[in-house]
Amino acid sequence: MTDSTRQIQATASGAYAAARVNGSGPSENGQSAHAGPGRNGAGGPELVFKRADQDWEFDEIYRLNYASFVEEVPQHPSNPDRALIDRFHRENIYFICRRADQLVGMICVRDRRPFSLDEKLGRLEEHLPQAEGASLCEVRLLAVRPDMRRTRVLQGLLTMMARFCRDGGYEYVVMSGRVSQQALYRHIGFIPFGPVVGDADAPYQPMYRPVGNVGVEFAGQFHDAVAAPPGEPVILTPGPVAMPGAVVDTFRRPPLSHRSPEFGALMLRVRHNLRRLTGANHVAVMVGSGTLANDVVAAQLSRLDGPGVIVAAGEFGNRLIDHANRTGQRFTALRQEWGTPLDYDRIAAALADNPGGWLWTVHCETSTGALADLARLKAICQRHDARLALDCISSLGVTPVDLSGVWLASAASGKGLAAYPGLGLVFCSERPQPDQRLPRYLDLGLHCQDHESGAVPFTLSSNLLAALDAGLQRQSDALLRQIDADGRWVRERLRALGLELVAAESESIGAVTTIALPPGQPDAGELGRALETHGFYTSYASGYLRDHNWLQICLMGETRREQLEQLIPVLSAQLHQMAGA
Numbered sequence: 001m002t003d004s005t006r007q008i009q010a011t012a013s014g015a016y017a018a019a020r021v022n023g024s025g026p027s028e029n030g031q032s033a034h035a036g037p038g039r040n041g042a043g044g045p046e047l048v049f050k051r052a053d054q055d056w057e058f059d060e061i062y063r064l065n066y067a068s069f070v071e072e073v074p075q076h077p078s079n080p081d082r083a084l085i086d087r088f089h090r091e092n093i094y095f096i097c098r099r100a101d102q103l104v105g106m107i108c109v110r111d112r113r114p115f116s117l118d119e120k121l122g123r124l125e126e127h128l129p130q131a132e133g134a135s136l137c138e139v140r141l142l143a144v145r146p147d148m149r150r151t152r153v154l155q156g157l158l159t160m161m162a163r164f165c166r167d168g169g170y171e172y173v174v175m176s177g178r179v180s181q182q183a184l185y186r187h188i189g190f191i192p193f194g195p196v197v198g199d200a201d202a203p204y205q206p207m208y209r210p211v212g213n214v215g216v217e218f219a220g221q222f223h224d225a226v227a228a229p230p231g232e233p234v235i236l237t238p239g240p241v242a243m244p245g246a247v248v249d250t251f252r253r254p255p256l257s258h259r260s261p262e263f264g265a266l267m268l269r270v271r272h273n274l275r276r277l278t279g280a281n282h283v284a285v286m287v288g289s290g291t292l293a294n295d296v297v298a299a300q301l302s303r304l305d306g307p308g309v310i311v312a313a314g315e316f317g318n319r320l321i322d323h324a325n326r327t328g329q330r331f332t333a334l335r336q337e338w339g340t341p342l343d344y345d346r347i348a349a350a351l352a353d354n355p356g357g358w359l360w361t362v363h364c365e366t367s368t369g370a371l372a373d374l375a376r377l378k379a380i381c382q383r384h385d386a387r388l389a390l391d392c393i394s395s396l397g398v399t400p401v402d403l404s405g406v407w408l409a410s411a412a413s414g415k416g417l418a419a420y421p422g423l424g425l426v427f428c429s430e431r432p433q434p435d436q437r438l439p440r441y442l443d444l445g446l447h448c449q450d451h452e453s454g455a456v457p458f459t460l461s462s463n464l465l466a467a468l469d470a471g472l473q474r475q476s477d478a479l480l481r482q483i484d485a486d487g488r489w490v491r492e493r494l495r496a497l498g499l500e501l502v503a504a505e506s507e508s509i510g511a512v513t514t515i516a517l518p519p520g521q522p523d524a525g526e527l528g529r530a531l532e533t534h535g536f537y538t539s540y541a542s543g544y545l546r547d548h549n550w551l552q553i554c555l556m557g558e559t560r561r562e563q564l565e566q567l568i569p570v571l572s573a574q575l576h577q578m579a580g581a
Contacts, residue, residue, distance in 0.1 A: 241557025264454030
């Protein structure tokens with residue numbers, strides 16, 4: 001191309017690069033970095049980030065340039081070859097992202113003077129005197145295929161360039177940024193200088209970036225490892241969660257009739273594995289969310305004569321109170337400050353006032369990440385002849401859950417079991433009889449009929465059930481230990497950043513970490529959205545999180561330690577930037 005001011009593609013999300021022809025780094029010898037599953041799902045081809053060094057890769061670069069800068073942004077005339085070769089091609093260093101034999105993104109840099117900015121401005125040090133005598137390089141081209149612009153392709157390309165920036169010894173990087181994208185370029189540290197160049201249809205602003213200590217300054221903008229950016233975002237929410245490939249593939253199988261023998265066999269296997277996982281005597285699987293499962297529990301509580309006790313130390317404890325109020329329960333509500341350890345003496349005293357009653361509480365309070373002591377709750381209920389009901393929606397599948405001796409417990413398919421949302425689970429120690437006083441769908445007795453045959457009373461999706469079956473295959477003691485260890489690792493790093501966590505360490509579950517940000521700034525929503533631009537999806541949008549200015553990091557699906565290691569510097573950099581602003 002004839003003008004570097006037209007070579008930063010407007011539709012890409014930003015650019016930062018630095019490289020020497022003889023610089024160091026793994027990409028220089030042609031080694032590639034793989035970035036995990038691509039947009040085709042867990043079974044799709046991997047994204048490969050590397051320095052271009054093969055003839056076919058350069059042919060693909062020419063075609064991507066043509067598609068970007070002739071067809072999409074009409075900066076150059078068309079030609080019958082449908083290929084566009086940059087005029088500085090022989091001096092450019094190209095970093096690419098490809099999937100199999102398809103190029104999906106490219107960025108390049110050159111360090112030979114004169115730069116194209118020299119041609120537009122005259123000697124650029126006249127406008128940038130601090131660069132006199134410094135080592136400089138110039139970003140030349142950036143293009144990402146349109147269908148890959150919302151993935152981590154750009155992040156991986158920038159990672160490779162950041163390595164060269166760190167290792168190549170440059171002091172400044174210069175580029176021309178599209179005027180309409182100034183906020184974006186400033187976000188990654190570029191500073192405008194000199195007059196606008198180009199024309200009225202395509203104005204560009206010369207910009208520069210001091211390199212400095214790139215390993216520290218850019219820790220949050222670019223991952224330290226080229227392999228870090230996956231093809232899919234990193235899901236760190238309490239639901240939906242990142243699912244294993246086996247779950248996704250199983251869900252796609254042709255559906256079965258819920259009256260077929262094959263469906264019955266599948267249901268029997270799922271129930272068996274759920275009972276084996278928890279030690280429960282019976283389990284009902286029904287179409288619905290965890291809220292539906294709690295409605296079913298509330299319906300069973302309404303059949304009891306004695307009053308009960310409900311403990312609330314967070315949003316989901318409060319929701320249990322709402323469930324009970326809607327079904328006309330008689331109970332004592334024990335409310336605690338959110339995130340504080342349960343007051344077991346107070347619980348015992350409340351049950352002592354109502355012998356023969358019941359206790360309903362949350363095992364893992366999703367809003368805070370606090371985990372109740374299940375063994376202690378069981379002992380208190382046994383001592384006071386009380387039935388124990390638990391909300392295990394955010395604990396099942398991520399921490400040991402022993403439901404032996406627990407009267408009722410609710411759970412769901414779409415959290416720690418790493419399957420699709422849409423199935424509610426109710427565990428019970430005794431199989432209840434149907435009760436015509438209850439709405440049909442809330443009657444646990446109907447759901448528990450004909451359990452030996454695998455039959456269900458109402459239509460149920462075999463696809464959701466098969467996905468849950470696949471998610472259960474992933475369960476192991478080793479998985480639970482890893483989730484706990486990863487959660488502790490994350491919390492240690494967050495505290496090292498000076499962040500306050502809602503739940504005490506002694507009460508924390510590995511799968512849910514809630515960060516209490518100070519009121520006002522930084523805003524949890526703003527921070528969460530900034531993390532999303534780097535491919536990390538955390539939880540911040542629920543009303544109770546917004547009200548408290550909290551942000552959550554959850555490990556309920558397929559997460560790996562290396563993803564968390566990449567998250568921490570990104571989070572740190574965003575916090576630092578917000579504090580500076």
